[in-house]
Amino acid sequence: MLDSSSSTSPAPLLHLEGLTRRFKGRVAVDGLTLSVRPGEILGLLGPNGAGKSTTFQILAGLLAPDAGQVRFEGRELSLSDPALRRQMGIIFQRGSLDDLLTARENLMLGARLYGLTGERARERVEAMLGLIGLLDRGDERVGTWSGGMRRRLELARALVHQPRVVLMDEPTQGLDEAAFRTFWAHLKRLRDAEGITVLLTTHRADEAEVCDRLAVLDAGRLVACDTPAALASRMGGDILTVEASEPEVLAREVREKLGVDAKVVEGKVQVEARQGHALVPRLVEAFPAGRLSSVSLRRPTLADVFLQLTGRALGADVPAAEPAPRRRR
Numbered sequence: 001m002l003d004s005s006s007s008t009s010p011a012p013l014l015h016l017e018g019l020t021r022r023f024k025g026r027v028a029v030d031g032l033t034l035s036v037r038p039g040e041i042l043g044l045l046g047p048n049g050a051g052k053s054t055t056f057q058i059l060a061g062l063l064a065p066d067a068g069q070v071r072f073e074g075r076e077l078s079l080s081d082p083a084l085r086r087q088m089g090i091i092f093q094r095g096s097l098d099d100l101l102t103a104r105e106n107l108m109l110g111a112r113l114y115g116l117t118g119e120r121a122r123e124r125v126e127a128m129l130g131l132i133g134l135l136d137r138g139d140e141r142v143g144t145w146s147g148g149m150r151r152r153l154e155l156a157r158a159l160v161h162q163p164r165v166v167l168m169d170e171p172t173q174g175l176d177e178a179a180f181r182t183f184w185a186h187l188k189r190l191r192d193a194e195g196i197t198v199l200l201t202t203h204r205a206d207e208a209e210v211c212d213r214l215a216v217l218d219a220g221r222l223v224a225c226d227t228p229a230a231l232a233s234r235m236g237g238d239i240l241t242v243e244a245s246e247p248e249v250l251a252r253e254v255r256e257k258l259g260v261d262a263k264v265v266e267g268k269v270q271v272e273a274r275q276g277h278a279l280v281p282r283l284v285e286a287f288p289a290g291r292l293s294s295v296s297l298r299r300p301t302l303a304d305v306f307l308q309l310t311g312r313a314l315g316a317d318v319p320a321a322e323p324a325p326r327r328r329r
């Protein structure tokens, strides 16, 4: 079962059933079935080309699926249905703020687009500015703002009409570590304050770690869906990484001499081992001085989980001409 956490789950707010989209015969999204629970932050995780943006665009009503359906609170809805649109807030990968307007004006514009006017609109604009910690900056034009402040404002604008679901396509793309952390602190605060459900796309392992659940996509297919902790626990133990001048040769020798499964990942020899610390001295003893440039040990990340699930690094693109691999279990 791909969605291994579904048995105890509440009724889904949003349910995708067999969503499929092809481009010139090539399948970008391949029979995607996925439930998003009320109040959760669900991340669609996968490398470039996995089908995340295509899924986002289908849900945002920008692209028609070739097959499949979407249910909102159990009702089948067309993705262009205004009733569904009003329940959604959307943040696109490329920002869409008006640089010549102030933060308040940008939010007011967002409110008006969804039919909010007068005192109600003003109340929502002020509440949103407060929740993203920018109340005292509201009268500044946003053209000069940092990437992190702009993303927070986009988040506030997506929520100004009180949607139930927020869709975000790579929301923290290009943000530095500090801006990334601040964005997520505000996202979680807004989720709690407004009771929203969030579906986002990401290819960042650090962003995947902070989602409540992850749907792992590879070549348009769902390969796993679970909490980050449950996915990480699928890895047997520690990750030992060895840098050396001839990694392929070293990996073969490590397999032969130590009887462990060593492979080359992004130019370094990598071994997954239950007792990683016990392997370090064996490794150093087995190879003469100078063969190994460095040896390091760490806990597995979601990038390692992705590699194990798909045989592909999260940072790598899905090759355009490659036929979709067979589904793994």
Ligand SMILES: Nc1ncnc2c1ncn2[C@@H]1O[C@H](COP(=O)(O)OP(=O)(O)OP(=O)(O)O)[C@@H](O)[C@H]1O
Residues within 6 Å of the ligand: 023, 024, 027, 028, 029, 046, 047, 048, 049, 050, 051, 052, 053, 054, 055, 203, 320
């Ligand atoms: N408009 C299009 N025309 C043709 N092929 C497309 C189009 N949009 C997406 N594709 C192809 O569909 C596949 C999935 O792309 P998609 O953009 O959904 O992946 P992604 O996981 O979002 O990657 P990225 O993070 O790079 O956006 C890729 O092979 C891509 O080249």
